[in-house]
Amino acid sequence: MNSSDEDILYRRTNLTFALLGAPKGRSREWIRRNVDGYQKVSEKTLQRDLRILRSIGVPLVITGDEIAVASDARDLPAIDFTPAEATAVGMAGELGKAGALGAFARSGWTKIAAAGARRDLSGPQLASYTPYNDTTRLEPTVLSTILTAVARKRRISFTYRASPTDEPQQRTMDPWGLVPEAGRVYLVGYDLDREAPRSFRAVRLSDVHTTGESAEHPAEGNLQDIVRGSLSARSQLVDAVLSVTDGRGGEFGEPVDGRVTLTNVDADWLVRAAAAAAPEVIVEKPAEIRRRVIELLEKAAS
Incomplete structure (x- = not known):
C-alpha cells in the first residue's frame, strides 16, 4: 500500500467514525472543518468517498446537506463467545x-x-x-506458532523446562489452546509422551514447531479446569509478599512501593526463585516459605 492509498484509507476511516458518533448526522461543512483529511479535498472527492463507503456496506443516509449512518444499524447484536x-x-x-x-x-x-x-x-x-x-514475556514466535497450530489442528513439538535449573525435556503435543491463569499462560493439549491431557507454562517452552502431522486428539472439557486441576494436583499454591530492591523484580513482577504481591503461585518454584534472587528479593510472608528459602541458602553455603 503506497502513501496515497494509506491517506485515502485514513480519511475514509475517520469519516466513518465521525458519522457513527453523530446520532443526527453531520453536514458537509462540519465534515470539512472537523474530520481529519477533508480540509483540502473537493466536494467531488467527498461524494466519491461516500459512494465507496456505501459500496462496502456502511448504511449511509443522505438527506440534503445532512449525512448520517442509519439508526437501526448502530447497535450491534449481542456477541457470544465459546x-x-x-x-x-x-x-x-x-x-x-x-x-x-x-x-x-x-x-x-x-x-x-x-x-x-x-x-x-x-x-x-x-x-x-x-x-x-x-502475556508480556511470551516470545512472539512461540505465541504465533502455537496459535497457528491450534487453529489448523496441527501437532507440535517443543522443549520444556519445569524451572530454569531443570533439565530440558522434549515433548510432543496435540495443542488445544493457551489459557491465562493468575498472571501466567499455559499451553493445554494432549501430551503424546504421557498419553494424557497436560498443561505447560508457555514461557518455559522453546524451539516450538509443528511436526507436519495432523492433531488427532480433540479437546476434552474446559481448558481452564484442566490447568487448575493440574496445578492443584502437582503443587502447593501459596500467596506471598516479597520485598524487592528497585529494578530487581525479574520474573516476580514490577514492585509497588518496594513490594510484590503474588497470588496462587507454586510454593516450590517460589522457594527456588527467591533463593536465587536473594538478597535483592526477600520473602516477607508466608513465614513457612521464608523459612524454606533460608534453609536452602544455608544448605548452598555449607
Missing part, C-alpha cells in the same frame, strides 16, 4: 496493555477522537500500567 474464543479475546486484552501494542491501541483512540468522537485522551486515564506477567 470458551476458546473468550480465552483468545482475554489474552489479546492482556497483550494490549503493554508495550508497542498498547501504544498502538491508544493511538487508535486518538484517531477516533480526531474524527469526531468525544473522549478526553489527555487525562490521567492514560497513565501507563505495564503488567509484568506471562
Whole structure:
C-alpha cells in the first residue's frame, strides 16, 4: 500500500467514525472543518468517498446537506463467545496493555477522537500500567506458532523446562489452546509422551514447531479446569509478599512501593526463585516459605 492509498484509507476511516458518533448526522461543512483529511479535498472527492463507503456496506443516509449512518444499524447484536474464543479475546486484552501494542491501541483512540468522537485522551486515564506477567514475556514466535497450530489442528513439538535449573525435556503435543491463569499462560493439549491431557507454562517452552502431522486428539472439557486441576494436583499454591530492591523484580513482577504481591503461585518454584534472587528479593510472608528459602541458602553455603 503506497502513501496515497494509506491517506485515502485514513480519511475514509475517520469519516466513518465521525458519522457513527453523530446520532443526527453531520453536514458537509462540519465534515470539512472537523474530520481529519477533508480540509483540502473537493466536494467531488467527498461524494466519491461516500459512494465507496456505501459500496462496502456502511448504511449511509443522505438527506440534503445532512449525512448520517442509519439508526437501526448502530447497535450491534449481542456477541457470544465459546470458551476458546473468550480465552483468545482475554489474552489479546492482556497483550494490549503493554508495550508497542498498547501504544498502538491508544493511538487508535486518538484517531477516533480526531474524527469526531468525544473522549478526553489527555487525562490521567492514560497513565501507563505495564503488567509484568506471562502475556508480556511470551516470545512472539512461540505465541504465533502455537496459535497457528491450534487453529489448523496441527501437532507440535517443543522443549520444556519445569524451572530454569531443570533439565530440558522434549515433548510432543496435540495443542488445544493457551489459557491465562493468575498472571501466567499455559499451553493445554494432549501430551503424546504421557498419553494424557497436560498443561505447560508457555514461557518455559522453546524451539516450538509443528511436526507436519495432523492433531488427532480433540479437546476434552474446559481448558481452564484442566490447568487448575493440574496445578492443584502437582503443587502447593501459596500467596506471598516479597520485598524487592528497585529494578530487581525479574520474573516476580514490577514492585509497588518496594513490594510484590503474588497470588496462587507454586510454593516450590517460589522457594527456588527467591533463593536465587536473594538478597535483592526477600520473602516477607508466608513465614513457612521464608523459612524454606533460608534453609536452602544455608544448605548452598555449607
